[in-house]
Every structure is written in C-alpha cells, then in structure tokens.
Amino acid sequence: MSTPYIVFLTGGIASGKSLVGRYLETLGAVRIDLDELYHEILASDTLCRQQLVTSFGVEILSQGAIDRQALAHKVFGDPYTLAELERITHPFVFCALKSRIQELCVCSKSSSSQRMIVVEVPLINKVSEVSYLADEILALIAPLKARFRYAQVRGLSREQMCARMRAQVGNSLLCHKSDTLILNAGSVTMLKQHVKAWYLSRMKRIGKGL
Numbered sequence: 001m002s003t004p005y006i007v008f009l010t011g012g013i014a015s016g017k018s019l020v021g022r023y024l025e026t027l028g029a030v031r032i033d034l035d036e037l038y039h040e041i042l043a044s045d046t047l048c049r050q051q052l053v054t055s056f057g058v059e060i061l062s063q064g065a066i067d068r069q070a071l072a073h074k075v076f077g078d079p080y081t082l083a084e085l086e087r088i089t090h091p092f093v094f095c096a097l098k099s100r101i102q103e104l105c106v107c108s109k110s111s112s113s114q115r116m117i118v119v120e121v122p123l124i125n126k127v128s129e130v131s132y133l134a135d136e137i138l139a140l141i142a143p144l145k146a147r148f149r150y151a152q153v154r155g156l157s158r159e160q161m162c163a164r165m166r167a168q169v170g171n172s173l174l175c176h177k178s179d180t181l182i183l184n185a186g187s188v189t190m191l192k193q194h195v196k197a198w199y200l201s202r203m204k205r206i207g208k209g210l
C-alpha cells in the first residue's frame with residue numbers, strides 16, 4: 001500500500017470546511033481538523049499554555065484553562081498581538097499535525113482503507129512550514145451573505161466574524177494558493193454532489209497510481 005493522498009481543505013471562516021471534511025469522512029477519508037488539533041493542544045500542553053500566559057497574562061485563564069473567548073477578544077483586530085499568538089501556537093500545531101500524519105501513514109502500510117487524509121486548514125497562507133505534506137490544496141469559496149448566516153450558528157457576531165475575516169486571505173489569494181476550487185453557493189446536497197465527484201476522480205487517480 002502506498003502513502004495516503006493528503007489534501008489540505010481550506011477556505012475562509014464558515015465556508016463549509018467541516019461540513020465537507022465530515023462528508024469526505026463518510027466516503028472513506030480520514031479527517032484531521034487543525035482547529036480541533038489546536039484545541040487539544042491548548043487543553044493538554046502545559047508548555048504551550050505557559051508560553052501563552054507569559055505573553056498574554058493570567059487574564060486569559062479561566063479555572064486554570066485557556067479562555068479562548070478572552071484570547072479571541074485580545075487578538076482579533078490587533079495584527080501584532082495576533083502575530084504573537086501565532087508565533088507561539090503554530091509550531092505546536094505543526095508538530096502535532098506531522099505526528100498525526102506519520103501515525104496514519106504507518107497505519108496505511110498495514111491497511112488499504114486509509115487512502116486519503118483530509119486536513120482542514122483555516123489559514124492556508126500561514127502553513128508554509130507544512131505545505132510540503134499536501135498533495136493537493138482544495139479550497140471552498142462561499143458567498144459572504146451565507147457565511148454571515150452560518151457564523152450565527154457558531155455564536156459569533158458580525159463584528160467578531162469580520163475581525164477574523166480581516167486576518168484571513170481573500171478569495172483571490174485563496175484561488176492563487178489552491179489547486180482546486182469548489183463553490184459552496186447552493187444547497188448542501190449540491191455541495192455534496194460536487195465533493196463526491198471530486199473524491200471519486202481522485203480515488204480513480206490514486207487507484208491507478210497516478
């Protein structure tokens with residue numbers, strides 16, 4: 001069995017990455033969500049927590065754990081503070097991602113089931129250190145109006161959402177950085193149809209060893 005085909009699935013906030021990632025999981029891919037991986041690190045890595053407290057103060061702690069809402073309040077809207085947060089956190093995230101992928105590659109040697117790994121990457125312009133891992137970058141583009149509606153599901157206000165969007169790449173850079181684009185501008189059923197067609201074409205390619 002060859003190594004799995006690794007896809008970085010990207011897109012702006014609320015563009016549908018998790019929806020697509022979870023759907024690909026039902027089709028047979030293994031899913032890694034960088035946000036989730038990062039949250040696991042925040043909850044369990046004392047070194048990361050220590051560095052964050054040193055830089056941002058004890059006010060980012062709530063009952064000994066990192067209060068993500070308090071941290072979000074400090075960084076979104078202040079590019080320097082956000083850069084400092086990323087300087088601390090990204091090396092931990094990249095290290096965890098490399099380990100997870102390595103584990104999956106070892107597993108795939110003994111199993112034929114893990115042929116595709118999908119990594120949900122919210123910030124494609126900030127992952128150059130691990131971009132060599134990706135065989136393909138797949139980007140989702142969703143209309144702004146729909147994304148604002150989706151954000152409400154997450155409990156983010158319009159202002160909070162805009163602050164995060166300003167720290168992310170716009171559609172033109174997203175297109176430039178990606179190999180494949182999928183437009184998420186219709187129903188979930190339509191989105192799944194596009195994604196399934198893309199998945200099947202990649203499986204065919206992988207099956208032929210291309």
Ligand SMILES: CC(C)(COP(=O)(O)OP(=O)(O)OC[C@H]1O[C@@H](n2cnc3c(N)ncnc32)[C@H](O)[C@@H]1O)[C@@H](O)C(=O)NCCC(=O)NCCS
Nearest residue numbers: 012013034035038068071072085086089093122164167168
């Ligand atoms: C500020 C924090 C605590 C807010 O936590 P919260 O639970 O509200 O958000 P969560 O982590 O689930 O991220 C949700 C979405 O916010 C956006 N977002 C998160 N970090 C960033 C960032 N550095 N720049 C731009 N957008 C971001 C992304 O679209 C992401 O999918 C957290 O996002 C954080 O520490 N971010 C910095 C680390 C990082 O860059 N994470 C991205 C994955 S590596």
Ligand SMILES: Nc1ncnc2c1ncn2[C@@H]1O[C@H](COP(=O)(O)OP(=O)(O)OP(=O)(O)O)[C@@H](O)[C@H]1O
Nearest residue numbers: 012013014015016017018019150153186187188191
């Ligand atoms: N085409 C669509 N039609 C209806 N709802 C959708 C569609 N695409 C996504 N959604 C919904 O929008 C919300 C945001 O989608 P999702 O969580 O997948 O985005 P995301 O890119 O992973 O967000 P985040 O940036 O927070 O990681 C979810 O509730 C999802 O079910």
